[in-house]
Amino acid sequence: MPPYAKTKKPDVKLVILGDMNVGKTSLLHRYMERRFTDTISTVGGAFFLKQWGPYNISIWDTAGREQFHGLGSMYCRGAAAVLLTYDVTNWQSLAELENRFLSLTDTANSDCIFAIVGNKADLADPKALVVEQEPEEEGSSLPCPTPPASPIAHKQVHKEDAMALYNRILRYKMLDEHISFPAEKMCFETSAKTGYNVDLLFETLFDMVLPSIMKNRSERSSPTVDLEEPLDVKRTKTGCCV
Numbered sequence: 413m414p415p416y417a418k419t420k421k422p423d424v425k426l427v428i429l430g431d432m433n434v435g436k437t438s439l440l441h442r443y444m445e446r447r448f449t450d451t452i453s454t455v456g457g458a459f460f461l462k463q464w465g466p467y468n469i470s471i472w473d474t475a476g477r478e479q480f481h482g483l484g485s486m487y488c489r490g491a492a493a494v495l496l497t498y499d500v501t502n503w504q505s506l507a508e509l510e511n512r513f514l515s516l517t518d519t520a521n522s523d524c525i526f527a528i529v530g531n532k533a534d535l536a537d538p539k540a541l542v543v544e545q546e547p548e549e550e551g552s553s554l555p556c557p558t559p560p561a562s563p564i565a566h567k568q569v570h571k572e573d574a575m576a577l578y579n580r581i582l583r584y585k586m587l588d589e590h591i592s593f594p595a596e597k598m599c600f601e602t603s604a605k606t607g608y609n610v611d612l613l614f615e616t617l618f619d620m621v622l623p624s625i626m627k628n629r630s631e632r633s634s635p636t637v638d639l640e641e642p643l644d645v646k647r648t649k650t651g652c653c654v
Contacts, residue, residue: 422469425471425490426469426617427472427491427520428440428474428495430505430529431498431505432475434502434531434532439531440460443613459472467622488517490520492521492524492624494520494526497531498528498569500532509577510581525617527617528577528600532605533609542606
């Protein structure tokens with residue numbers, strides 16, 4: 413756990429779910445650390461605390477391995493947004509979202525926002541091959557960029573497939589499709605390796621959870637009356653209340 417996580421209380425929670433090897437941890441590292449690093453499978457779960465304006469947002473990375481599956485519902489408890497992540501070159505990784513991971517979100521907030529995220533787009537889409545520049549260190553010079561190679565994998569999952577899954581999730585959650593965010597806005601294709609659409613994904617979700625943050629803060633600050641607490645009523649000798 414990062415040291416700063418002990419000193420700041422999160423306003424809302426985002427959780428990343430998905431099968432192993434779809435790139436959940438790499439997505440989070442790309443956004444938080446601005447670079448791509450090869451990672452090993454997450455054990456249990458881990459989180460980063462993101463300072464977004466005056467708000468603190470915890471982003472939870474969960475394990476996709478079967479033996480850690482039972483922990484998912486615990487990490488989803490109270491989540492304001494869930495990122496269901498798959499590999500665009502692996503159809504089974506999309507199917508697993510519905511078969512194994514969707515039920516884990518039953519512990520999330522009733523107004524939880526869902527995003528369907530297809531990672532590893534650089535393997536199948538030329539548009540995702542442009543590498544996002546990493547921050548230049550003082551006194552160093554960036555090498556001449558190498559032209560990107562052609563995609564090397566066949567794209568098995570198209571955005572229409574992800575949109576269909578999103579609409580099934582709305583029905584599973586019994587959410588009104590007419591007042592929920594539209595599927596085309598909630599389905600993303602990203603590349604943790606090149607940075608393609610990664611900032612767009614997280615910043616879009618942060619904007620969407622802002623109403624939840626404001627609602628939570630308003631409920632904590634507004635006075636409430638406990639209807640089950642008996643009122644301190646004074647009575648006169650004749651039994652009338654005063």
